[in-house]
Amino acid sequence: MISSTCMLNYTCIFASNSLEYRCKVSECDLGDNNREISYDQPWLKYALPLTSNGYEKCFRYASSSSLENQCDANSFNTTKLIGCTEFIYTTDEINVQTEFNIHCDDSYKLALIGSANSIGRLALLPIVGALADKFGRLRVAICCVLCCSTFGLIKSFSVNYTMYIVYFQLEFLESLAGGSSFNALFILVIEMSSFRKRPLCTSLLNAFGIFGGILLGLLAMYIHNFRYLLRAIYAPGLFVILYIWLVPESVRWLLATGRVDRAIKILERMAKVNRGTLNENSIKALRLQYSSNSKINATKKLNADHNENNLSMFQQIKLVVIKLGLRFLICGYLWVTCFFCFYVLSLTSTHIPGTNRYIGFIIVQSVAINGALSSAIFLNKFGRKKLIFCSLILSGLSAIITQIIPREQSIIVLILFMIGKFSITFALNVVLIFTVELWPTNLRSIIMNSCSMIGKMGIVAASFATLLITSAPILPFILFGVTAGQAFRITYIYAIH
Known part of the structure; x- marks a missing residue:
């Protein structure tokens, strides 16, 4: 668990997570399924601006040619940037x-x-x-x-x-x-x-x-x-x-909340699994220590100690x-x-x-x-x-x-x-x-x-x-x-x- x-x-x-991606250059990246198009292309240096972290992800150079599959240095206008609407990834992850x-x-x-x-x-x-x-x-x-x-x-x-x-x-x-x-x-x-x-x-x-x-x-x-x-x-x-x-439930929590019988049953199961037995004196001690009467006595003792202590509220x-x-x-x-x-x-x-x-x-x-x-x-x-x-x-x-x-x-x-x-x-x-x-x-x-x-x-x-x-x-x-x-x-x- x-x-x-x-x-x-x-x-x-x-x-x-954010994957590695680049702009799709429709004039050169031919095909409708973007996941089948290769990320690395020899013409990327002509179509995408280069930054200190690699190629620009969100902008590309505008095309200067109306012909498809024209992907050389003369095919792009490096003075004009346009935003990207489609993207190519390095992996096939979805x-x-x-x-x-x-x-x-x-x-x-x-x-x-x-x-x-x-x-x-x-x-x-x-x-x-x-x-x-x-x-x-x-x-x-x-x-x-x-x-x-x-x-x-x-x-x-x-x-x-x-x-x-x-x-x-x-x-x-x-x-x-x-x-x-x-x-x-x-x-x-x-x-x-x-x-x-x-x-x-x-x-x-x-x-x-x-x-x-x-x-x-x-x-x-x-x-x-x-x-x-x-x-x-x-x-x-x-x-x-x-x-x-x-x-099993936490034995300490069971004892602290007064569920002594249930805690003892769990302890007996644990002892049986470990090929042992729970001593009767231990059971009596647990019942005595965590019984409701002992809690009342402990509360009274705590209140008595509190009264003896002259600390102010502040x-x-x-x-x-x-x-x-x-x-x-x-x-x-x-x-x-x-x-x-x-x-x-x-x-x-x-x-x-x-x-x-x-x-x-x-x-x-x-x-x-x-x-x-x-x-x-x-x-x-x-x-x-x-x-x-x-x-x-x-x-x-x-x-x-x-x-x-x-x-x-x-x-x-x-x-x-x-x-x-x-x-x-x-x-x-x-x-x-x-x-x-x-x-x-x-x-x-x-x-x-x-x-x-x-x-x-x-x-x-x-x-x-x-x-x-x-x-x-x-x-x-x-x-x-x-x-x-x-x-x-x-x-x-x-x-x-």
């Missing part, structure tokens, strides 16, 4: 751009699709987190995945961009459900694992999520029609309904706002940084010079698995903050150095991409555990989703930052490096104080 959920995060990379004719001045519409996806993952996440705290992690996760799969399948039947704009709401709802399901599943896994096994479980969880991205790259390599690709990705999510019988509010508020803001900013850097590298991995766009994406995603798994080795040996320091600095430096290397050195650029992806995945994995461990069970889901909501701003920014890859290639990586450095600085100050 995690692999499927994370796979959905990258659908816009292949379904609504995506939102080619299907709905989105080019030139309309290119912002592609970013709008990605932003709708990101904003959907941002909005209402705290509410979904509150629902998970109220009704259980598993129920909310299953409902979210079912909704996500349904909306995604409907989206694959869009017939024009107007319909896709109407489906802005579907894109929004689909991404909202997808983003919420990962958080619910993540907390479910964390709460089912012990403190020492928590880093390993988190690393494996993220590794499966990254594997979903690799699987998407492989599918996109062979399925070039975005409609079929979306259906292949979303359809398996409908089988998540089987998780009702296959996956002092209490100040304590909550300064300490807990600062903690929440720090977590939120770390999420923004990690998501921004993570998705900038993912989205720009299809533009690595000298590599196939699918291979580049798969390689960068594969490195992220190493980053997720290696965090399990270091998390129990070093502090969370120290690991965040080192990984953020390494990712920021690799992003900035990438722009110093000449484009001809594609191998070095790819290695730096891999280092950046490894380190930011490592940082993201640590930040996830760091956030979960800072908050109690009854607030964990809503705080996790709130931090995730703030973090999704980084994905929205990444969607627009990657538009600059053609006009100002250095800018997304400078933003990456500066953001990572600032996050390091804020975390360092928080650690000292």
